[in-house]
Amino acid sequence: MLNLWLWGILPYIVLTIFIGGHFYRYQKDQFGWSTKSSEFLEKKRLRIGSLLFHWGILFVFGGHVLGLMIPVQFYEWLGVIEHMYHIVAISFGLPAGVAAMIGAIVLTWRRISVKRIKATTSASDWLTLILLIAVIVTGLTATTLNVDSNGFDYRTTIAPWLRGLFIFQVQPELMAQVPVWFKIHILTTFSLYVAWPFTRLVHVFSFPLRYLRRSYVIYKRRIPDQAIKNKRVS
Numbered sequence: 753m754l755n756l757w758l759w760g761i762l763p764y765i766v767l768t769i770f771i772g773g774h775f776y777r778y779q780k781d782q783f784g785w786s787t788k789s790s791e792f793l794e795k796k797r798l799r800i801g802s803l804l805f806h807w808g809i810l811f812v813f814g815g816h817v818l819g820l821m822i823p824v825q826f827y828e829w830l831g832v833i834e835h836m837y838h839i840v841a842i843s844f845g846l847p848a849g850v851a852a853m854i855g856a857i858v859l860t861w862r863r864i865s866v867k868r869i870k871a872t873t874s875a876s877d878w879l880t881l882i883l884l885i886a887v888i889v890t891g892l893t894a895t896t897l898n899v900d901s902n903g904f905d906y907r908t909t910i911a912p913w914l915r916g917l918f919i920f921q922v923q924p925e926l927m928a929q930v931p932v933w934f935k936i937h938i939l940t941t942f943s944l945y946v947a948w949p950f951t952r953l954v955h956v957f958s959f960p961l962r963y964l965r966r967s968y969v970i971y972k973r974r975i976p977d978q979a980i981k982n983k984r985v986s
């Protein structure tokens with residue numbers, strides 16, 4: 753029963769809050785939908801922390817897509833055996849996770865140690881950092897404890913469970929034998945998703961792609977050639 757509740761029902765409650773929360777926030781607080789940049793208050797530590805965190809998380813995200821969204825059968829078809837996959841996953845995943853963690857710690861330390869930043873930090877900002885660090889630490893712990901590739905394989909358990917949720921094929925039984933650290937990691941991510949729409953993390957969905965092809969900014973009206981000639985004649 754607990755299995756069904758945690759891995760069959762709870763994920764949909766979390767997903768509903770995540771999606772509904774974003775719509776609610778967009779309706780109620782469009783002007784607050786921002787990264788709330790604090791760059792003008794302090795730059796140096798922000799640059800180090802932000803770069804480490806964002807690049808780390810980007811690779812962690814890529815690793816999660818490769819490990820959880822792509823079925824193990826596809827790798828087998830490519831000839832990538834379990835041991836090979838595991839070595840690559842660990843060699844990229846662990847450094848990326850550690851970089852993201854160091855970045856998050858630097859960003860937290862910056863908020864604690866710089867007076868002006870501390871004064872402008874809201875409760876939701878603290879919560880965001882705490883949850884991010886908790887998710888990263890539990891992820892790293894699960895990976896480290898499973899570093900021996902003869903151990904548990906999440907690509908035949910967690911991955912199909914997760915993919916099943918998106919197509920409404922609920923299979924909580926796949927989670928029954930999953931080691932506790934992976935379960936803790938996933939439940940911690942659930943709390944992050946519930947808080948997400950009410951924090952500055954909403955900026956993830958406003959990646960400024962339009963910047964790449966932003967239209968020209970016109971500072972001065974163009975005077976037609978004929979008007980210039982007329983001016984010269986007169």
Ligand code: HEM
Pocket residue numbers: 812815816819820841842844845846847848849850852884887888889890891892893894895898906910914934937938941
């Ligand atoms: C439902 C969502 C998620 C699931 C099912 C999940 C599952 C997993 C699994 C199976 C691993 C082990 C990977 C390996 O050993 O190769 C892992 C590691 C990890 N996870 Fe997650 N995860 C989720 C969301 C997240 C999120 C949102 C974050 C960060 C904000 C995150 C951060 C990490 C980190 C840092 C690691 C350590 C290894 C690495 O860097 O890839 N996870 N996760």
